Amino acid sequence: MKNWKTLSLATAIVGGMTTAAIAADLIGEGVPHQNPGLAIEKELNTNFFTQLAASDGKCYVDRIRDEWKAAGKPKVKGWAEDVTDDEAEAAYRCVFNKIASIYAKSDEDGAKEYGGWKRYNTGAYTSGTHGGRFVNSYANAAASNYGKFEEFGTMPVGSVLVKDSFGVNKRGEVRIGPLFTMVKMEKGFNEASADWNYVLITPKGQTRGATAGPNAKKVNFCIKCHEAAAEWDQMFFMPEEYRVQ
Ligand code: HEC
Secondary structure, X not given: XXXXXXXXXXXXXXXXXOHHHHXXXXXXXXXXXXXXXXXXXXXXXXXXXXXXXXXXOOOXXXXXXXXXXXOOOOOOOOEOOOOOHHHHHHHHHHHHHHXXXXXXXXXXXXXXXXXXXXXXXXXXXXXXXXXXXXXXXXXXXXXXXXXXXXXXXXXXXXXXXXEEEEEEEOOOEEEEOOEEEEEEOOOOOOOOOOOEEEEEXXXXXXXXXXXXXXXXXXXXXXXHHHHHXXXXXXXXXXXXHXXXX
């Protein structure tokens, strides 16, 4: 796939790759910014993936949980790195109602409805370079050409793309991540974002930032990365092996 490098790089970043690698790789991609790493670095350092302090409705990956218990419940940090595709998908099915109900506290487009939309990935997926955090991609009816984004060109006004996320920590607990959305606005809304409204909703259901306000600055880093996909209306889609056919 011709955007594979960008895609795998950026997937890794969404999954939590190191900030130095982000900056280096983005520069390598020739993104036209003086220092594209900066805003992204600041944003990722807040580690919004782990904002939800509590667990999530008691979903576990039993194998990891059992191994951790068998080891005497040691103090462990960070995400499990050996979650299989099947375990990730089972974890997602367990936690889905809970995460959907949390995002549903938000009034942003898609946050309440996306669970009823078409899911474009066959199973929860993450990047090869960083196991442990998972995402899923959904699109509304207006965006029904999302699956053909490489040929389709610009998405119509009213398109909503939604990506939910979760992690599995080294104790085998499933944790809720943020919700990422892109909403196609009227032409002229924002040139830099290709008229997409980028929105970040926290794992508590609050809007952390939106291109259409509030806190537009907090989601500038979304645009800085997504504009590497300018050729595809700022859409990256996902690794081919996870695409719904
Ligand atoms: C450093 C790169 C990077 C950053 C920063 C980033 N994304 Fe993405 N985004 C990607 C990649 C790569 C994909 C496709 C693979 C995936 O789903 O992880 C993607 C996919 C998406 C999708 C699904 C639509 C698509 O592009 O196919 C949405 C929605 C989205 N991102 C929203 C956001 C929002 C909102 C932010 C900021 C809060 C953000 N992204 C920040 C790289 C990034």
